[in-house]
Amino acid sequence: MRSHTLKILMVIVALAAIAVVVPNTNSFVILLVTRALAFSILVMSLDILLGYTGLASLGQAAYLGVGAYATAIFATKYHFGLGWDFWLVLLMGILLGAALAAVFGLLAIRASGVYFLMITLALGQCVWGLAYRWNSLTGGDNGINLRERPKFGGLDLANEMTFFFLVFGVFVVSLLLMYTLVRSPFGRSLAGIRERELRMQILGYNTWLHKYIAFIIAGGFGGLSGVLWAHTAGIVSPENVVLTTSVDALLMAVLGGAGTLVGGVIGAFIVFGLREFLSTLVPWWQYVLGVVYVATILYLPTGLMGIPERLRQKRAQPDKHGEATGAATLHPAEKRS
Amino acid sequence: MNLNFWVTQTFNGISYGALLFLVGSGLSLIFGVMRIVNLSHGSYFMLGGYVALTVIWTTGSWLLAIPVAALTIAVLGLAMERIFLRQLGFDPLRQVLLTVGFAFLFQQAALDIWSGNNFDINPPAVLSQTISIGGIFLPLYRVFMIAIALAIGLVLWLVMEKTRIGAQVRATVDDAQMARGVGIDTSRISMMIFSLGAFLAALGGVIGGAFLGIYPGLDFEMLPIAFAVVIIGGMGSLGGAAIGALIVGLADNVGKALFPEISYFTLYAPMALILAVKPTGLFGRE
Numbered sequence A: 001m002r003s004h005t006l007k008i009l010m011v012i013v014a015l016a017a018i019a020v021v022v023p024n025t026n027s028f029v030i031l032l033v034t035r036a037l038a039f040s041i042l043v044m045s046l047d048i049l050l051g052y053t054g055l056a057s058l059g060q061a062a063y064l065g066v067g068a069y070a071t072a073i074f075a076t077k078y079h080f081g082l083g084w085d086f087w088l089v090l091l092m093g094i095l096l097g098a099a100l101a102a103v104f105g106l107l108a109i110r111a112s113g114v115y116f117l118m119i120t121l122a123l124g125q126c127v128w129g130l131a132y133r134w135n136s137l138t139g140g141d142n143g144i145n146l147r148e149r150p151k152f153g154g155l156d157l158a159n160e161m162t163f164f165f166l167v168f169g170v171f172v173v174s175l176l177l178m179y180t181l182v183r184s185p186f187g188r189s190l191a192g193i194r195e196r197e198l199r200m201q202i203l204g205y206n207t208w209l210h211k212y213i214a215f216i217i218a219g220g221f222g223g224l225s226g227v228l229w230a231h232t233a234g235i236v237s238p239e240n241v242v243l244t245t246s247v248d249a250l251l252m253a254v255l256g257g258a259g260t261l262v263g264g265v266i267g268a269f270i271v272f273g274l275r276e277f278l279s280t281l282v283p284w285w286q287y288v289l290g291v292v293y294v295a296t297i298l299y300l301p302t303g304l305m306g307i308p309e310r311l312r313q314k315r316a317q318p319d320k321h322g323e324a325t326g327a328a329t330l331h332p333a334e335k336r337s
Numbered sequence B: 001m002n003l004n005f006w007v008t009q010t011f012n013g014i015s016y017g018a019l020l021f022l023v024g025s026g027l028s029l030i031f032g033v034m035r036i037v038n039l040s041h042g043s044y045f046m047l048g049g050y051v052a053l054t055v056i057w058t059t060g061s062w063l064l065a066i067p068v069a070a071l072t073i074a075v076l077g078l079a080m081e082r083i084f085l086r087q088l089g090f091d092p093l094r095q096v097l098l099t100v101g102f103a104f105l106f107q108q109a110a111l112d113i114w115s116g117n118n119f120d121i122n123p124p125a126v127l128s129q130t131i132s133i134g135g136i137f138l139p140l141y142r143v144f145m146i147a148i149a150l151a152i153g154l155v156l157w158l159v160m161e162k163t164r165i166g167a168q169v170r171a172t173v174d175d176a177q178m179a180r181g182v183g184i185d186t187s188r189i190s191m192m193i194f195s196l197g198a199f200l201a202a203l204g205g206v207i208g209g210a211f212l213g214i215y216p217g218l219d220f221e222m223l224p225i226a227f228a229v230v231i232i233g234g235m236g237s238l239g240g241a242a243i244g245a246l247i248v249g250l251a252d253n254v255g256k257a258l259f260p261e262i263s264y265f266t267l268y269a270p271m272a273l274i275l276a277v278k279p280t281g282l283f284g285r286e
Helices: A002-024 A027-053 A061-077 A086-108 A113-133 A160-183 A185-195 A197-202 A207-233 A243-256 A262-281 A285-299 A304-316 B003-034 B041-059 B062-088 B092-114 B140-162 B164-174 B176-181 B186-212 B218-233 B238-258 B260-277
Strands: B130-133 B136-139
Touching (some): A002 A027, A002 A160, A027 A160, A027 A185, A027 A207, A027 A243, A061 A086, A061 A113, A061 A207, A086 A113, A086 A207, A113 A243, A113 B092, A113 B218, A113 B260, A160 A185, A160 A207, A185 A197, A185 A207, A243 A285, A243 B218, A262 A285, A262 A304, B003 B041, B003 B136, B003 B140, B003 B218, B003 B238, B041 B062, B041 B092, B041 B186, B041 B218, B062 B092, B062 B186, B092 B218, B130 B140, B136 B140, B140 B186, B140 B238, B164 B176, B176 B186, B218 B238
Antiparallel strands (some): B130 B136
């Protein structure tokens, strides 16, 4: 338990450090961190499915897309959500994401393992197809430009510092909520389903409902991240819902360590950091990303967050490989019977 | 919207389906044998096209480009399976995630080697003609695509159904554990099938490059369509891949012509529905 308190303390220190250091840097870094934080919420929502429930989703960008498109359409077509009503849009983003997940979940939750991965991919592609082709609503390939950020009270979100703190605040609240969720009895049952669904069924749990609810919650957070993303990027386009964005989110979650929430955030920061920083330094930055990622899958199934655990295990039993590192291992698809 | 329209659309759909069969059949076989979805399959398609371009630029021979590109990518697939995927043993999820990593690496490599420009693969003049049948003009190249897909399909079917190795593959698809039990080297089967899948995808890239073009991003555009083929047809089944390819090819063409606003939706929504109702696909084995 002591190491657990230590971990929480480290997260708090890291968050405090972000809140203190980032505002004192240049606008390039502030924007970069804002983007990473907004996207991190999506990655954490994916982690609820991947790391805690054992469902690898390849369509998580759909929920970000719904939130982002709703924000952009309300703002540009109805001039809604640019004042105090921004908070209404935020709420609506969550509800839309959750509603979409509630529909998609009915189709997807039946499947498991690789089948779940494919069905979420197909559903994600449906959303992408609509975003790409439904010109009158979504602006097609060009997307929608958001010309202004919300202004309310004394706050003008066009100011990058103010906006950073807003995103940071929403991020911290999301992290807290999701952390509470995974530590709750409900979260524990999810982990039980991930470990062995049949056992949970025999114990009398309605595993379908558990997974369905987790899916909806993940969708809600996805929608939330979409609202933030729309205002962060200033443009919403099919690029936000395309397959590679879902893949990105999955990559970040796995890189940092699935089943840790914070791991996904670290993954997001690494990927965004490499993309923005390394790309200005060397042309071959994407190889670095690819190699890091491949090496992670091959040698660190528990992701970067699993490194301390592995080191500890190596010290304890130098001859044994760390197989049972607990929460973060990725699981092979349940054998279909 | 006369008869002419429908004949042309159907013909275009079938020829596009022929191309999709090349990509989908490999993906389907890989899934059947290894229980993984290969997310770098779109990359093989794209890389096949690029390698063919290089061969055409250096030798000027389109005919030579086809086997060279397909074999190069087959070797690439072989190496990927042996060196990386095999290491993970039977752990489909990690294997799938690994193929994503490779898809990214391939994307970057393609961008570096062949730049970000769009290219077309120009087939020989003989194939660029159009022929006229009963007043309808048909591009000969599309006829050629259908012929290639038919030939490949026939060979694959003969090998699968009539040879010893085909029987071994079918046994592995049905029950890998049992197949190992009776002495089939499933590791070797996996290697062969993965390599074959890469070969077919690359072949598709060379042939499809003539009318799709070869450009960065083609990989992740092709991937979900190939998925649709495999899912509709059923994973691990060759006949299913053929039917899936036809359905997707036709749906894609007719959908784009009739209701462009929701054409992708009409492609992927049925795919999701089929998956939800019957996860193994329409013609997949339980």
